[in-house]
Amino acid sequence: MQKTLFITLLLLSFSCSWAQEKTTDSTKTSKAKSKNIDFNIMPYISYNRTLDFMFGAIPMMMYKTDQTDTISPKSLSGLTAIYTTNKSYFVCSFNKWHFNEDKWRAQLFAMTGNQNSQFFMDDFDAPTFYDYSTKTTLISVSLLRKIFKSFYGGLGYTYAHYDTTYQDDIQPASTSHTNGLQTILLYDTRDAIYYPTKGNKIRARWISYPEWFGNEVNANKIISEYNSYFSVRNKTDVIAARFAGKFGLGNIAFEQQVTIGNDDIRGYSEGKYRGDGLMAIQGEYRYNFHKRMGVVGFAGVATIYGSDTPSFDWKLYPGAGVGYRYRAFKNEKFNVGLDGAVGKGDWGIYFRIGEAF
Template identity: 75%
Template sequence: MNKIFFGTILLLLCSFCAPAQTKPDDSTKTSKRHTKKIDFNVMPYINYNRTLDFMFGAIPMMMYKVNKADTISPKSLSGISAIYTTNKSYFIATFNKWYFNEDKWRAQVFLATGNQNAQYFVDDIDVPDFYNYDTKTNIVNFSLQRKVIKALYAGIGYSYSHYDTKYQDDVQPASTTHTNGLQLIMLYDTRDAVYYPTKGDKIKLRWLTYPTWFGNDANANKILSEYDKYFPMRNGTDVLAARFSGKFGLGNIAFEQQVTIGNQDIRGYSEGKYRGDGLMDLQAEYRYNFSKKMGLVGFAGIATIYGSDTSSFNWKLYPGAGVGYRYRAFKTEKFNVGLDAAIGKGDWGLYFRIGEAF
């Protein structure tokens, strides 16, 4: 999912999700009950972010089996997100994760449109400071993976993005950028569950290329790597999760394609100050479940960036730490939503979570 959209989903949970409904089995006329084929919830939100100000929105989501006879595939997830902020930004997106054919195939589709009024730090002008920018965005992202051997998947993907960006006080000329990206994916997945793993490993490597022959203005490449590991604690009641992430931009990386420290890559940074062509981070999180429906998390990590327009930001260490609350959103599946609060180096942030941080 694209950073421009998901960097904005830092929202406060206003109400808990309703449990899936059940009904009598009319065919047997017994007292046995079964859950609906689709578990559906609508979550309203309100939050405050240092960049986007107050945010209001709603996210309806549903979980379901693509084939109800398939007992091996995890449940699929689909949802729509609509968010408006008091600094006049807005975002509308739909997200889908599909698992089918006994988990031999996995697919994801993400569509988004929005207008983001944000800021970034500029130091190579007479008055170094944060300057606002406005980006109108349209995004299409699709990927498909096939199991090759046990626990190993290979896949392809395609992404299209269109950006119209204007900068405050003309610190940079206005720009229109569109990108067409091709993606190769390798995934090694031994987790015991995709939405709330308690043990196992997830290793994901992606190569994204933006060649000129595919309609791009300049050649660029990205290598995205993730290694997540999970350890059961307290006889399997709790989880200790650890993560390494590396995002490496190569070639002519557009401003909108750059990465910033924050959100999934070290919580505690919401100003968008530390931006560059690449980023690496290490983090760990303890997930304490004090009931079947609720839990707490504590986390800490450290990150670094390179390729920043502010050279003094490159290869420095940026720590972040915080705590969070979790609530089980669906009755029939261990899938959490929640809120994290974190502090970083001269910064802080609130983060609404759909699923776990990693």
């Protein structure tokens, strides 16, 4: 399900960490080892045009799955708990693991929550937004294996359960679940996972929802991305470029549709432009004026198809904005921050865990 979660006008963060000691020989003096775990908690208060005021906390940690592995990047695990004044809530767990000299990569995401949001309809004399509420439970897992050099392949599975009701019964209430099977291809030449300064990331996912796997109707989605990174200003700053395509094929349910906004084109938070598929291009300049701080500027354009409002299809929707970055972990280049962006008759505030892409 496409979620519109644009958060944070105020970000308060603090971090704490610990070091572990290990005795290598009873006849030798113990020596302090570099810490294996970086731990960080980020409380926040925010406002969103759809969800109103939000507050919560995001504890997370970075760590080595094997301290003897000097090639794999650190893994990342965290929790997110959010409550909004429009009575929405979200609790989720996110995990990214790297094993065996980065020959294996795994992800696990689990979420439950209730989103009180809105969508746009023009089927009547007075086109307007209508509220809807969706209770969602979602679990997604994937596993990738390096095939050769920078090329990975793997499989994934996603289960989602939706219970949706609409304002004024504008559409019938629905309860549904989906079981998605993923085939994943990844080409990754980035010099760093969490803050690349050069290289490319090309990823394609085919997600199938076959009837024989417990789905009510057959549907397929293709989700693709092509990110490229260039180091500039004596390797201090980064220029990043991205193409993203999300293509719905077959019977795409309301909850499975995509909405312009979030990472692909920032600047849209009303949930107005919704359809079966989306394409977007954008560029970003990442200016690092301090060892642990920086600012970004970005701009892009998107289009959609398969909208319930046909006049929205294949139009251009630009977005542009600026943001602030702060290095969350002392021993790892991993940023958190705030983005503010404007779009076509819309705007958004975004809380970042890591970069947009």
